[in-house]
Amino acid sequence: MSITSDILRGHTEAIILSSLLEQDSYGYQINKDIMKKTNNTYELKEATLYSAFRRLEQAGCIRTYWGDETVGARRRYYAITDEGRMAYQGYKQEWQEVKKIIDKLLK
């Protein structure tokens, strides 16, 4: 079963931040990681991914730099900031709340 967008909506940024918590990474790789972690049940669409990057950068949650690849396509790397770490903690806590609430409501 695949998960509808509306259900995942709003988790995108938290998911990206979580990935960046482990290590700096770039768009393509982050998405691959997500797919792997979820056994291919969930993937961020590229447009969704990149618009989330813009928002996160705008909010100061991530900063970006170009990789120094000499071969292959260039990579734009993302790194989580202190602000991003804080935002992530908020997202995570919110998720715990949401779980409780929805579990209560869907009986």
Add this chain to the structure above:
Amino acid sequence: MSITSDILRGHTEAIILSSLLEQDSYGYQINKDIMKKTNNTYELKEATLYSAFRRLEQAGCIRTYWGDETVGARRRYYAITDEGRMAYQGYKQEWQEVKKIIDKLLK
């Protein structure tokens, strides 16, 4: 802490169906029930509620009838259909999946 719209988005219909599973009810009451169940941490906005009713009716998940109140404001009652029960089971199962996925992704 209040829950952002984006997080709850997509759960609205499931929440309403769940409420109707217990008994026929009407908009105002359904919302009150939800608030009570969540200790006032979550309420559906009216516009959200009514647009969800329209979708659910359109999809054949609920049917509606007017109450026979002789005093006070009229009430439009909603009842869940067999189709609605099936849809609810789907939503519920999806929620179990989503919980697992997000838990995996937010480490």
Add this chain to the structure above:
DNA sequence: CATATATACCTCGCCTGTCAATGTATATAT
């Protein structure tokens, strides 16, 4: 009697996140 509050319904139009479609460029496999 005037006013506020609670109950109960509803619509319009904006906002925002998702995503299909499309485009660019590099490298490798067949």
Add this chain to the structure above:
DNA sequence: ATATATACATTGACAGGCGAGGTATATATG
């Protein structure tokens, strides 16, 4: 040559949530 994988990015449509606004009935309060 052609296809596929890697890697980036933008545009415009779509859909759900919701603020703001509206209608009507009943009761409480000063």
